[in-house]
Amino acid sequence: MIDNAVVHHLESDESGTIREVRYLDPAGKEHRLSARRVVLAANGIETPKLMQMSVNAHTPDGVGNQNDMVGRHLMDHPGTGVSFLADETLWAGRGPQEMTSIITWRDGDFRSEYSSKKLHLSNMARTQQMTTEVLSETPLRLGAELQAQIDNRASRFVQFDSFHELLPEPSNRITPSKKRDALGLPRPEFRYAIDDYVKRSAVHTREQYARIAQLMGGTDIAFRDEFSNNQHICGTTLMGDNPKQSVVDRDCRVHGHDNLFVASSGCMPTVGSVNCTLTIAALSLRIADQLEQEM
Numbered sequence: 001m002i003d004n005a006v007v008h009h010l011e012s013d014e015s016g017t018i019r020e021v022r023y024l025d026p027a028g029k030e031h032r033l034s035a036r037r038v039v040l041a042a043n044g045i046e047t048p049k050l051m052q053m054s055v056n057a058h059t060p061d062g063v064g065n066q067n068d069m070v071g072r073h074l075m076d077h078p079g080t081g082v083s084f085l086a087d088e089t090l091w092a093g094r095g096p097q098e099m100t101s102i103i104t105w106r107d108g109d110f111r112s113e114y115s116s117k118k119l120h121l122s123n124m125a126r127t128q129q130m131t132t133e134v135l136s137e138t139p140l141r142l143g144a145e146l147q148a149q150i151d152n153r154a155s156r157f158v159q160f161d162s163f164h165e166l167l168p169e170p171s172n173r174i175t176p177s178k179k180r181d182a183l184g185l186p187r188p189e190f191r192y193a194i195d196d197y198v199k200r201s202a203v204h205t206r207e208q209y210a211r212i213a214q215l216m217g218g219t220d221i222a223f224r225d226e227f228s229n230n231q232h233i234c235g236t237t238l239m240g241d242n243p244k245q246s247v248v249d250r251d252c253r254v255h256g257h258d259n260l261f262v263a264s265s266g267c268m269p270t271v272g273s274v275n276c277t278l279t280i281a282a283l284s285l286r287i288a289d290q291l292e293q294e295m
């Protein structure tokens with residue numbers, strides 16, 4: 001383990017074998033490493049950026065990018081939300097576990113019209129948020145009255161979020177930017193659009209939010225219709241049998257580079273409607289099995 005090492009180049013030979021990994025230390029000094037096998041695990045954003053940055057005479061468009069597929073099909077789970085005060089005390093925030101999610105809409109005939117999704121019930125303690133809210137109001141409440149208001153709102157506050165499935169769209173892409181970071185390396189640049197398939201689903205999600213709020217006797221209902229990201233980066237090093245349409249094979253080995261693997265949610269060709277990290281773990285175990293067999 002070498003900490004604070006920022007890998008910025010993979011040097012490939014004419015056969016596609018990765019011969020060298022180059023990294024910068026915090027002072028900007030370059031170091032070089034070689035290995036029989038190389039596994040990229042720098043997240044679904046940095047990994048495709050690094051692959052596209054790794055240009056030489058043998059890889060003029062970057063490592064694994066001979067078919068212009070690296071960084072494409074960027075997916076996340078665009079999310080909307082709702083919050084309200086329930087008609088009874090619930091006290092979200094007891095313990096670290098999430099309480100529940102609604103996965104009823106992870107699949108069904110509706111998917112021919114709008115995307116699948118998960119609805120997620122937040123389990124955050126709202127004491128601080130409600131204290132700030134009550135103190136911002138006039139007339140100013142203090143003492144027992146302040147305490148009563150905080151208790152009343154924090155105990156009844158409910159928030160749902162959603163994870164909508166975004167389809168793999170080639171034009172949604174991560175590329176190295178002309179803008180530079182502190183080490184002088186390209187920052188990632190995004191092209192990312194949310195299509196009507198998701199927007200139609202969000203309309204249905206809003207109806208479900210309203211229904212849930214009604215069932216829980218909700219008041220002070222606030223919808224959050226603007227899409228937010230959910231940090232589940234998929235598709236950017238997409239898995240497939242056909243090298244013309246994908247970046248890695250079923251063992252997460254990069255097409256055209258026999259000793260290079262990618263361990264990332266970027267390998268997922270679709271994003272589904274639930275969090276991706278357990279799938280990253282499963283894919284990483286698959287790579288480990290493969291490495292064990294080969295070495």
Ligand SMILES: Cc1cc2nc3c(=O)[nH]c(=O)nc-3n(C[C@H](O)[C@H](O)[C@H](O)COP(=O)(O)OP(=O)(O)OC[C@H]3O[C@@H](n4cnc5c(N)ncnc54)[C@H](O)[C@@H]3O)c2cc1C
Nearest residue numbers: 005006007041042043044046231232264265275276277278
């Ligand atoms: C706020 C938040 C909440 C989340 N909640 C959930 C959840 O509840 N459930 C779930 O399934 N997922 C969740 N996720 C997503 C989850 O964190 C990611 O899917 C997961 O961490 C991705 O794992 P990874 O190993 O691919 O990348 P990372 O965990 O991002 O690890 C990549 C590593 O590579 C390093 N790195 C990057 N570039 C370079 C470079 N050039 N050189 C050297 N090192 C480099 C980074 O420093 C980092 O340590 C959440 C994410 C966020 C941000």
